[in-house]
Amino acid sequence: MTEPHGVAAHIKQNVVLYGALAANLGIAVAKFAAAAISGSSSMLTEGVHSLVDSGNQVLLLYGQKRASRKADASHPFGYGRELYFWAFVVAILIFAVGAGVSIYEGLLHIQTPNPIEDPSLNYLVLGIAFAMEGASWAIAVREFNRSRGEQTWWQAIHRSKDPPGFIVLFEDSAALIGLIIAALGVWASVHFQDARIDGIASVMIGLVLAGVAVLLARESKGLLIGEAADPHLIGRLRAVLDGHDRIDAVNHIRTIHTSPQAIFVAISADFADDLRMGEAETLIEKLECQMKALSPWITSIYIRPEKRADAMVW
Incomplete structure (x- = not known):
């Protein structure tokens, strides 16, 4: 949409x-x-x-x-x-x-x-x-x-x-x-x-x-x-994460509208084991910029690196 x-x-x-x-x-x-x-x-x-x-x-x-x-x-x-x-x-x-x-x-x-x-x-x-x-x-x-x-x-x-x-x-x-x-x-x-x-x-x-x-x-x-963002937008967010070889898996993408034109995004992803702290910070900043470019309604993004769990998209 x-x-x-x-x-x-x-x-x-x-x-x-x-x-x-x-x-x-x-x-x-x-x-x-x-x-x-x-x-x-x-x-x-x-x-x-x-x-x-x-x-x-x-x-x-x-x-x-x-x-x-x-x-x-x-x-x-x-x-x-x-x-x-x-x-x-x-x-x-x-x-x-x-x-x-x-x-x-x-x-x-x-x-x-x-x-x-x-x-x-x-x-x-x-x-x-x-x-x-x-x-x-x-x-x-x-x-x-x-x-x-x-x-x-x-x-x-x-x-x-x-x-x-x-x-x-x-x-x-x-x-x-x-x-x-x-x-x-x-x-x-x-x-x-x-x-x-x-x-x-x-x-x-x-x-x-x-x-x-x-x-x-x-x-x-x-x-x-509290409702999630449009499924099409969530799919595009996942595509951004899947496009990086330093991310092994996406555990979940959770979104919620805090207003009609404001979306909060929380992501759990499994980063590569050999990724250093400084490199991870740089990658997260890059991912946030790419995601915010997808929609002017994305106001806040939280990305948490962690080990893979059962994959869920909410």
């Missing part, structure tokens, strides 16, 4: 986040207004959905700011993984607030249905929202495609170490699906003269949000615990 320069990727990522934030705030106001006028449950649900998405973007921007702090004595590898914590919080909010409120409001509307007298305003707001969400989604897809290289979408999402990129993509995708469900719910409730259908649409939107939240929580949990 192609690894963009950290600063450039951060700027592009902020463009996606700010664009999604502006779109969701405007859409939320319009949806709440339409819900208040028409009494539509699915419109109210969609308003909550957009409001939650807006809060999520604010949290991700805050997480980026916190994660950008420099390393200190308390956190020698920096604060980069704090972004993963806020990404996990976002997943919880989508599930608890977005999905929870949507399902609750839907069930309430099914029990005490409120007929929609004039759906025209709902259709207008949903149409505008679909156009704005579609534009935000297109930007998110474009930036995500630039970073995923030749990987499939699922591979890129699963291997991504940059939560804001795929979170915005998931949120916008869920938003578009939710808008379609809301429009169908409004139309069906009017067409069949059954206001309960609008409530059913709210429950369906909530289930979509719950599914997205579970998926995001799963990906964020892995990052929070």
Whole structure:
């Protein structure tokens, strides 16, 4: 996978986040207004959905700011993984607030249905929202495609170490699906003269949000615990070691992302028995330079000479 320069990727990522934030705030106001006028449950649900998405973007921007702090004595590898914590919080909010409120409001509307007298305003707001969400989604897809290289979408999402990129993509995708469900719910409730259908649409939107939240929580949990670098990069690191005749064997290569654009590398290798201390130091320095040239994201490398054990690559 192609690894963009950290600063450039951060700027592009902020463009996606700010664009999604502006779109969701405007859409939320319009949806709440339409819900208040028409009494539509699915419109109210969609308003909550957009409001939650807006809060999520604010949290991700805050997480980026916190994660950008420099390393200190308390956190020698920096604060980069704090972004993963806020990404996990976002997943919880989508599930608890977005999905929870949507399902609750839907069930309430099914029990005490409120007929929609004039759906025209709902259709207008949903149409505008679909156009704005579609534009935000297109930007998110474009930036995500630039970073995923030749990987499939699922591979890129699963291997991504940059939560804001795929979170915005998931949120916008869920938003578009939710808008379609809301429009169908409004139309069906009017067409069949059954206001309960609008409530059913709210429950369906909530289930979509719950599914997205579970998926995001799963990906964020892995990052929070600590994930290895891309397998392709690990393979290139091994190739550097295998290319030296003074290294008899590589015991293991262990990597971990300390932030989306920072990787720590720990290596155990069996150096030639006749290699002197000074020569080993020179070789280690050379290896570190070659490895750091492979990716601007490699920030720290630790190479430990030791006798061969069972070969492992983590």
